[in-house]
Amino acid sequence: MKYVKGLKCRECGREYPVEPIYVCEFCFGPLEVVYDYAKIKKALSRRIIEKRPKTLWRYKELLPIDGEPQVGLNSGFTPLVEAKNLAKYLNVKELYIKDDTVAHPTLSFKDRVVAVALTKAKEFGFDTVACASTGNLAHAVSAHGAKAGFRRFIFIPATLEQSKIVASIVYEPNLVAVDGNYDDVNRLCSEIANKYRWAFVNINIRPFYAEGSKTMGFEIVEQLGWKAPDSIVVPCASGSLLTKVWKALKEFKELGILKELETKIYGAQATGCSPISTAFKQGTDVIRPVKPNTVAKSLAIGNPADGYYALQAVKESGGAMEDVSDEEIIEAIKILAKTEGIFTETAGGVTLACYIKLLKEGKIDRKDRTVLCITGNGLKTAEVLGGKTVEVYNIKPNLASFEEALKRINEKGR
Amino acid sequence: MKYVKGLKCRECGREYPVEPIYVCEFCFGPLEVVYDYAKIKKALSRRIIEKRPKTLWRYKELLPIDGEPQVGLNSGFTPLVEAKNLAKYLNVKELYIKDDTVAHPTLSFKDRVVAVALTKAKEFGFDTVACASTGNLAHAVSAHGAKAGFRRFIFIPATLEQSKIVASIVYEPNLVAVDGNYDDVNRLCSEIANKYRWAFVNINIRPFYAEGSKTMGFEIVEQLGWKAPDSIVVPCASGSLLTKVWKALKEFKELGILKELETKIYGAQATGCSPISTAFKQGTDVIRPVKPNTVAKSLAIGNPADGYYALQAVKESGGAMEDVSDEEIIEAIKILAKTEGIFTETAGGVTLACYIKLLKEGKIDRKDRTVLCITGNGLKTAEVLGGKTVEVYNIKPNLASFEEALKRINEKGR
Numbered sequence: 001m002k003y004v005k006g007l008k009c010r011e012c013g014r015e016y017p018v019e020p021i022y023v024c025e026f027c028f029g030p031l032e033v034v035y036d037y038a039k040i041k042k043a044l045s046r047r048i049i050e051k052r053p054k055t056l057w058r059y060k061e062l063l064p065i066d067g068e069p070q071v072g073l074n075s076g077f078t079p080l081v082e083a084k085n086l087a088k089y090l091n092v093k094e095l096y097i098k099d100d101t102v103a104h105p106t107l108s109f110k111d112r113v114v115a116v117a118l119t120k121a122k123e124f125g126f127d128t129v130a131c132a133s134t135g136n137l138a139h140a141v142s143a144h145g146a147k148a149g150f151r152r153f154i155f156i157p158a159t160l161e162q163s164k165i166v167a168s169i170v171y172e173p174n175l176v177a178v179d180g181n182y183d184d185v186n187r188l189c190s191e192i193a194n195k196y197r198w199a200f201v202n203i204n205i206r207p208f209y210a211e212g213s214k215t216m217g218f219e220i221v222e223q224l225g226w227k228a229p230d231s232i233v234v235p236c237a238s239g240s241l242l243t244k245v246w247k248a249l250k251e252f253k254e255l256g257i258l259k260e261l262e263t264k265i266y267g268a269q270a271t272g273c274s275p276i277s278t279a280f281k282q283g284t285d286v287i288r289p290v291k292p293n294t295v296a297k298s299l300a301i302g303n304p305a306d307g308y309y310a311l312q313a314v315k316e317s318g319g320a321m322e323d324v325s326d327e328e329i330i331e332a333i334k335i336l337a338k339t340e341g342i343f344t345e346t347a348g349g350v351t352l353a354c355y356i357k358l359l360k361e362g363k364i365d366r367k368d369r370t371v372l373c374i375t376g377n378g379l380k381t382a383e384v385l386g387g388k389t390v391e392v393y394n395i396k397p398n399l400a401s402f403e404e405a406l407k408r409i410n411e412k413g414r
Numbered sequence: 415m416k417y418v419k420g421l422k423c424r425e426c427g428r429e430y431p432v433e434p435i436y437v438c439e440f441c442f443g444p445l446e447v448v449y450d451y452a453k454i455k456k457a458l459s460r461r462i463i464e465k466r467p468k469t470l471w472r473y474k475e476l477l478p479i480d481g482e483p484q485v486g487l488n489s490g491f492t493p494l495v496e497a498k499n500l501a502k503y504l505n506v507k508e509l510y511i512k513d514d515t516v517a518h519p520t521l522s523f524k525d526r527v528v529a530v531a532l533t534k535a536k537e538f539g540f541d542t543v544a545c546a547s548t549g550n551l552a553h554a555v556s557a558h559g560a561k562a563g564f565r566r567f568i569f570i571p572a573t574l575e576q577s578k579i580v581a582s583i584v585y586e587p588n589l590v591a592v593d594g595n596y597d598d599v600n601r602l603c604s605e606i607a608n609k610y611r612w613a614f615v616n617i618n619i620r621p622f623y624a625e626g627s628k629t630m631g632f633e634i635v636e637q638l639g640w641k642a643p644d645s646i647v648v649p650c651a652s653g654s655l656l657t658k659v660w661k662a663l664k665e666f667k668e669l670g671i672l673k674e675l676e677t678k679i680y681g682a683q684a685t686g687c688s689p690i691s692t693a694f695k696q697g698t699d700v701i702r703p704v705k706p707n708t709v710a711k712s713l714a715i716g717n718p719a720d721g722y723y724a725l726q727a728v729k730e731s732g733g734a735m736e737d738v739s740d741e742e743i744i745e746a747i748k749i750l751a752k753t754e755g756i757f758t759e760t761a762g763g764v765t766l767a768c769y770i771k772l773l774k775e776g777k778i779d780r781k782d783r784t785v786l787c788i789t790g791n792g793l794k795t796a797e798v799l800g801g802k803t804v805e806v807y808n809i810k811p812n813l814a815s816f817e818e819a820l821k822r823i824n825e826k827g828r
Contacts, residue, residue: 054468074493079518081488085561102518104493105756107793147499147755151828158808166796169804170751174823180811191813337584341561342519379521379793382580390583394572397594399605409588414565 003040003061007031007207010309018064020124020199022206030305031207033064041255046226056112056215062251063116063215064208070122071148072115074104076215080223080371085339090359094369096229097336098220101344101377105147106167108298108345108376109216109241110140114201116212118144121199127151128198132185134164135298136345136376141201142171153198155185167380210306213241217248220371221258228258230368231319233266233355235347235375236276237299239310242267245373246313264319266364267310268354270294270346271323276307280321285311295326295384296346298376320363324353330384332356336374343378351375417454417475421445421621424723432478434538434613436620444719445621447478455669460640470526470629476665477530477629478622484536485562486529488518490629494637494785499753504773508783510643511750512634515758515791519561520581522712522759522790523630523655524554528615530626532562535613541565542612546599548578549712550759550790555615556585567612569599581794624720627655631662634785635672642666642677644782645733647769649761649789650681650690651713653724659787660727678733680778681724682768684708684760685737690721694735699725709740709798710760712790734777738767744798746770750788757792765789 007016011029022031040061052058056076057069079099087095103111114137121129130153131141138154145152152173156165157180169175178185186203193200201209221228228249234242246265252258269277272294275287287307292300304310314321324332329346332353337343344352351372358364393405421430425443436445454475466472470490471483493513501509517525528551535543544567545555552568559566566587570579571594583589592599600617607614615623635642642663648656660679666672683691686708689701701721706714718724728735738746743760746767751757758766765786772778807819 074495074513079488085563099488099518102516102521104513104516107516107521107791143751143755143757145755146752149499166799167757167793170748170757170792170796170799171755172748172752172804174807174828175804176807176809176816176819178809178811184811188811188813188816192816195813334584334586337557338560338586341557341559341585343557343581343584377521377793378584379581379791382584385580385584390586390589393588393590395590395592397592397598397602399602399609402590402602402606405590414588 002066003035003043004064004066005034005036008034020126020204022204033207033211035062037251037254044255044257046257049222056115056212056219059215059218062218064211065116065119066123069115069119071118071144072111075111075115076103077219078103080220081340081342083340086336089335089339090356092359092366092368092370096224096371097340097342098216098371098373099342100216100373100375101342101348106136106139106143107380108136108140109213110136111144112215113209113212114140114144117199117201117205117209118148118150120205120208121150122148124199124205126197126199128153128196130155130189130192130198130200131202132156132182132189134160136380137202138165138168142168142173145173146171155189157181157185210240210244213244214248214251216241216373217245218252221249221252224369226257228252228261228263229371230262231264231266231364231370232373233268233351233358233370234373235299235351236267236269236310237301237304239267239276239304239306241373241375242310243306243313246317263317265314265317266319266354266358267314267321268351269321269323270296270299270329270350271325272296273300273302274323275302275304276310277321277323279307279311280314287311295381296329296350297381298345298347299350320358322354322357322363324350324357328353328357333378333385337378342374344374345376345378345381346384347376348374416480417449417457418478418480419448419450422448434540434618436618447621447625449476451665451668458669458671460671463636470529470626470633473629473632476632478625479530479533480537483529483533485532485558486525489525489529490517491633492517494634495754495756497754500750503749503753504770506773506780506782506784510638510785511754511756512630512785512787513756514630514787514789515756515762520550520553520557521794522550522554523627524550525558526629527623527626528554528558531613531615531619531623532558532564534619534622535564536562538613538619540611540613542567542610544569544603544606544612544614545616546570546596546603548574550794551616552579552582556582556587559587560585569603571595571599624654624658627658628662628665630655630787631659632666635663635666638783640671642672642675643785644676645678645680645778645784646787647680647682647765647772647784648787649713649765650683650724651715651718653681653690653718653720655787655789656681656724657720657727660731677731679728679731680733680768680772681728681735682765683735683737684710684713684743684764685739686710687714687716688737689716690718690724691735691737693721693725694728701725709795710743710764711795712759712761713764734772736768736771736777738764738771742767742771747792747799751792756788758788759790759792759795760798761790762788
């Protein structure tokens with residue numbers, strides 16, 4: 001059964017068949033997957049979803065594949081953790097962590113998009129997958145690509161330390177270091193995608209890839225007992241995740257799976273790379289590119305491809321954008337760890353820190369049922385905590401020496 | 415409903431009430447939890463289990479708690495991945511990875527034991543939890559302890575680099591560095607446990623803690639459609655995990671949940687710390703302590719507390735022990751990554767490398783349905799891959815330069 005009608009330009013509305021293309025030939029607008037919701041409505045219900053394995057593929061009719069899932073068969077359906085300690089700490093009523101720190105297999109939400117992208121790549125008949133990335137995307141493409149039997153290429157700027165991608169190269173992709181900056185790498189990748197029949201996950205099959213992010217939204221609703229929360233805070237790099245979480249909610253509404261939809265979507269950025277937040281605050285739709293300078297490397301996209309659409313989603317939902325300093329990000333990482341026992345990468349620190357700021361500003365109600373999207377594991381960016389650790393109590397190996405230290409610990413109320 | 419009868423000395427059989435004690439007052443044997451299986455049989459069935467949330471607590475009647483679960487409510491029920499690529503690579507018929515690399519929240523099987531230990535600690539009325547560890551255990555105690563609202567203490571040898579425990583200290587436990595070696599640290603911890611009313615997870619509440627490991631065995635059986643596999647390969651440090659996986663299978667048989675039990679249990683060690691494997695090979699029941707020297711730090715227990723019992727489980731089941739070199743461990747980590755897209759810590763490398771060796775020796779049948787226990791995530795021990803990475807192809811940012819590199823890559827058949 002096919003539930004995808006085709007592709008459509010987000011700008012001029014021109015329609016295209018399902019092919020590995022991503023940009024409108026006429027207006028250069030981005031292409032998006034269009035579904036046959038009437039048909040999906042007949043095939044999908046809460047009951048049907050509930051009977052399926054707890055992976056992202058339980059929503060397969062709402063994902064852009066024609067056949068059965070082929071990649072990432074254990075990906076998705078990460079825990080939605082009720083964050084009672086953090087709620088108490090922040091003096092809010094009801095708070096949840098959508099916890100992709102344990103995403104299978106590479107510990108970030110990129111497992112979602114890559115699972116979908118590579119299943120589609122199989123359907124298109126590609127034998128090679130590739131991406132330009134040094135972080136979560138490279139990790140996910142390398143791992144899922146290996147499991148799915150693809151030839152794999154990872155492109156990085158040559159100036160980057162190889163230590164940054166140790167998690168990716170263990171899966172033995174072909175690693176190409178380009179003498180240039182990220183723009184140079186991306187331009188070259190586009191050229192390669194045009195000439196060779198390779199699937200660059202975030203270039204020529206991007207419309208399909210991006211749809212994978214919707215599963216985070218679907219899961220949040222299902223895990224809340226088929227209710228949409230009042231507020232969702234989503235970190236923004238390209239802005240794609242935020243737009244897709246919003247799309248997920250609207251699709252559930254369209255299908256009647258959600259009776260009501262009054263969720264406000266909030267976008268979170270690091271101040272050191274906050275083009276979308278800046279546009280929101282200035283009241284303009286023009287996203288001005290910036291040169292990123294933040295510890296939140298996985299969000300450091302200075303010219304966000306979906307920035308405009310993320311901005312529209314935020315405004316349409318009645319939400320807001322916010323941005324935070326590196327200090328606030330690191331502090332938020334520690335707050336989440338000590339209250340909820342969850343260690344997030346910097347992007348999750350951005351999400352929580354922005355939530356805290358939005359609360360203080362009164363832009364999110366303390367009575368709201370709120371979900372924070374925590375998109376990756378802290379072991380991936382542990383270096384940002386360097387030197388900012390706990391006090392060490394050095395003692396001799398005897399009880400008396402320990403009790404001296406304990407006295408000091410007690411005095412500090414720890 | 416209480417399903418625990420009490421504690422019992424594994425050596426002399428003397429019985430004890432349910433208390434935070436761990437060693438027989440008379441013969442110094444270790445204490446073990448004894449259940450009322452007749453009562454459990456009336457309360458538990460496949461159907462009842464299947465209706466519950468997919469966490470380790472779905473087997474709660476077989477865990478040593480009296481009330482409801484309180485800690486690790488999202489822990490357990492990690493994927494059982496069908497490893498078709500690895501099976502083909504190794505020329506075996508049917509192979510599965512029990513994948514605790516994505517254990518919630520701290521990416522190792524220690525989340526299982528700590529979830530159970532801290533729930534029991536709550537029932538006992540403890541307000542402080544502690545452990546001596548620098549690795550997975552410290553990580554799990556710090557995280558679950560924070561979420562559960564315990565005061566937390568982590569004891570380490572002072573000589574250890576603090577970088578080793580960055581994953582633990584983000585949760586802000588009290589960190590005590592002891593001027594001595596691991597034996598000194600452990601001796602001091604026992605003294606503290608005796609004097610203060612603190613729950614040291616692997617000392618005074620060890621009998622309860624250790625039971626958490628059974629959930630790995632329960633899940634394997636359920637995830638195989640309520641069938642026990644032909645072979646299970648388990649890494650051995652103290653030997654506790656192996657004995658508990660075996661106990662889990664026997665309990666399921668006792669309860670009639672498993673109709674048959676013909677599983678052989680295989681124990682995996684690093685040659686640099688292989689006291690149990692050595693005893694097995696020498697045909698003795700005496701485990702001779704060794705000084706560990708291996709990259710597999712999480713298995714480096716030279717004097718394994720449950721070594722004798724692990725040995726008996728292996729022999730009782732008709733399995734075997736094996737051990738492998740550091741080179742074989744690292745090679746196995748890479749094989750698992752490139753075939754199955756799963757990045758394991760060194761302990762998982764030990765498991766796979768021993769499996770490969772056991773296959774070659776004809777000790778595991780290539781036709782067996784085999785499960786490999788992969789107990790932790792590779793990001794935790796990524797440093798062991800240092801320098802042993804893939805080739806980097808350096809190019810200029812243009813198509814011609816890329817095509818030159820591609821030619822070389824093609825020649826290598828990659």
